[in-house]
Amino acid sequence: MPSVEDKALDGEEPLEPPSHMPTHALHSAAFSGMPVHVYPFPHSLLPAQQPRSKRRQVKNACTNCQKACKKCDDARPCLRCVKYGVSEECVDSQRKERKKGIKRGPYKKRDGKGRACLKHGSASRRSTDPRGLPPRPAILHLLASTLSTRPLHSKQGDSPPVYSAQPYFLAPVPHMQGQLHTVSEDESQGYSPEGFYQPTVITPMPYHPHYSIPRPDGEGTIQSHYPMYSTVYPKETMGGQGEMINNRNGGQELVVNSKQD
DNA sequence: AGCCTCGGACAGTCAACATA
DNA sequence: ATGTTGACTGTCCGAGGCTA
Structure with a gap:
């Protein structure tokens, strides 16, 4: 069973999916002048052809994550090492040199239908809905900073x-029910019979790449470039070693020394 | 509940091969 | 020279077991 903290690290399920339509709104808002409630969209009702976001792998996991077969990230120390208080052991694993000179048989010709490689056929698997449903336009995507989840990419020295x-x-x-956009029978196939507004995409707020953690000496906070995970870092992991630097996002971050003399 | 282990699916890389 | 293919290698999901 994946532990809660691994889920938090992964950010795969930022919110517990409701078993059915949610009964309470996250918050209220006004949309196009109309008072509305914002609900998390039930995962079970998400269009099936919506691709599950492709698993993204780091280029090089640290030795600890590699050993534990757990998700790592590009930062050093990685989140997992920080969490377990082994920041100083968080180093890139060595990659083996690729074998060379391996002879290959003749290539199978593609019959003009996409890639022959089925092993990597995730794209074709995702492209069609098993129910044959037409693609649905995007459901409203709202990104609240407190609900933001995981990075699609995060790499030091990268964007x-x-x-x-x-x-x-x-x-x-409730008193606005009569003004619902009603989903047509065709549209509602496989979706909630309950109405929702015409799909609208609100441009997500830019993710704020910093979060604050208390300094070990109690003097204020430290800004870092990780998202605000629910995980609580153990005090000893900060250890007092390291130095504050100004990062390129305009904030400060703690650089942990890998070795102490 | 949290942590550890680990089998195996998945993803990325890149050299061999094909072709313009 | 450039594009394609597929083998290779690494990552990490997710299930099961163990411990506190």
């Missing part, structure tokens, strides 16, 4: 991390 949006839908407050 700032991009975070995926959690799908939400807007529903009118």
Whole structure:
């Protein structure tokens, strides 16, 4: 069973998916002047052809994560090592040299239908809905900073991390029910019979790439470039070693010394 | 509940091969 | 020279077991 903290690290399920339509709104809002409630969109009702976001792998996991077969990240120390207080052991694993000179048989010709490689056929698997449903337009994507989840990519020296949006839908407050966009029979196939507004995409707020953690000496906080995970870091992991630097995102971050003399 | 282990699916890489 | 293919290698999901 994956532990809760691994889930938190993974950010795969930022919110517990409701068993059916949610009964309470996350919060209220106004959309196009209309009062609405914002609900997390039930995963079970997400269009099946919506691709499950492709698993993204880091280029090089640290030795600890590699050993534990757990998700690593590009930062050093990685989140997992920081969490377990082994930041100083968080080093890139060595990659073996690729074998060379291996002879290959003749190639199978493609018959003009996409890639022959079925082993990597995730794209074709995702492209069609098993129910034959037409593609649905995007459901409203709202990204609240407190609900933001995991980076699609996050790499030191790379562009700032991009975070995926959690799908939400807007529903009118109860007295507005009569103004619902009603989903046609065709549209509703495989989806909630309950109405929701015409799919609308709100551009996500840019992810704020910093979070604060208390300094070990109690003097203020430290800004780092990880998302705000639910995990609570043990105090000893900060250890007092390391130094504060200004990062390129305009904040400060703690650089942990890998070795102490 | 949290942590550890580990089998195996998945993803990325890149050299061999094909072709313009 | 450039594109394609597929073998190779690494990552990490997810299930099961163990411990506190």
